[in-house]
Amino acid sequence: MAIDDGVLVWGAGAIGGTVGAFLRRAGIAVTFVDIDAGHVAAIRDGGLRITGPVAEFSVQAPAFLPSELQGQWRRIFLCVKAHHTAEAAEALRPHLAADGLVLSLQNGLCEDIIAGVVGAPRTVGAFVNFGADWMGPGEILLGNRAAVVLGEIDGRMTPRLAELHALLRHLEPDAITTRDIHSYLWGKLGYGALLFAQALGQSGIADCLARPELLPAFRRLAGEVMAVAAAEGVRPRGFNGFDPDAFGPAATADHAARSVAAMVDFNRGSAKTHSGIWRDLAVRRRRTEVDAQVVPVIERGARHGIACPGLARLAGMIHAIERGERPLDDRNLLELLP
């Protein structure tokens, strides 16, 4: 079977669509796969459009439903929500060359799941913090520029990592590589806990983080993630205002407040006002990634004897909203106070 040396983007939504469009604009052969038939048809018929303050352009690229796809690729970028990782990894496996790789462009600890399906040697990790929204079939809003970090899961600096880095720099010129991708993924889990809290209400990310009465809740949530990360032997890294040390056991309230203020400043500059989690609940009306991002931290904490009551409360409230038993309301966040 002929092997395609371009990039297969599996999950052409906010993140996959953005990355794929920038690579396509740079002349890379990009193929999109998505389970949303309307989105696939729109890309086929009219191309994929990027809007927003960072860039406005359209690209033409082949797009397929998983059942229609034929061929094998050396590079597959997996960009589905974390809870769809296992099924997507199974579906893409026949299309991955024996010497190919799957790059996870996701939140959560998806690299472990992917490695379980395609093998650790064919898995590469990434952390992305730019904000993008799927607006409708064939259209994605890119809200801002932000940290992009790539790393082999075993920390080696390899030629294929350098190639991926060069590709991702078509989207984010300041993208970097790391020997410790897990430190960024856990940092994002800490920040992500604050984004799940934002999704309980109606205020956007910046306005939510700017509520001074919620600082103890933010310290509690991010602090629990940092404690579990430490028990896992990971030292989380900071990015775009999130300072993991500000939520460590010895951190003062002032230190945390400075990091929260920096996150407020950063998010004020984004045209993506609300988290993807909030969009899942309020706009897309579907389940969130809570079981793939918050619950695994609680479970890992329990294995280390670390209780995470704030995260447990948060997960319970997100579940209640998913079931339609609790409305989105800014007052929900007060229940996260210690």
Ligand SMILES: NC(=O)C1=CN([C@@H]2O[C@H](COP(=O)(O)OP(=O)(O)OC[C@H]3O[C@@H](n4cnc5c(N)ncnc54)[C@H](OP(=O)(O)O)[C@@H]3O)[C@@H](O)[C@H]2O)C=CC1
């Ligand atoms: N959006 C953002 O700003 C950011 C997102 N992330 C992370 O990136 C990851 C992707 O999120 P995002 O791009 O926002 O999500 P989206 O829902 O916008 O995109 C995912 C796309 O994949 C499709 N899909 C679902 N299952 C499969 C499957 N088995 N095979 C092929 N396609 C599938 C979805 O279809 P359908 O909608 O029908 O399910 C959707 O079109 C998540 O882990 C998220 O947390 C990280 C940083 C920022």
Ligand SMILES: CC(C)(CO)C(=O)C(=O)O
């Ligand atoms: C808010 C954002 C874009 C991180 O900055 C995110 O990760 C999300 O929406 O889930």
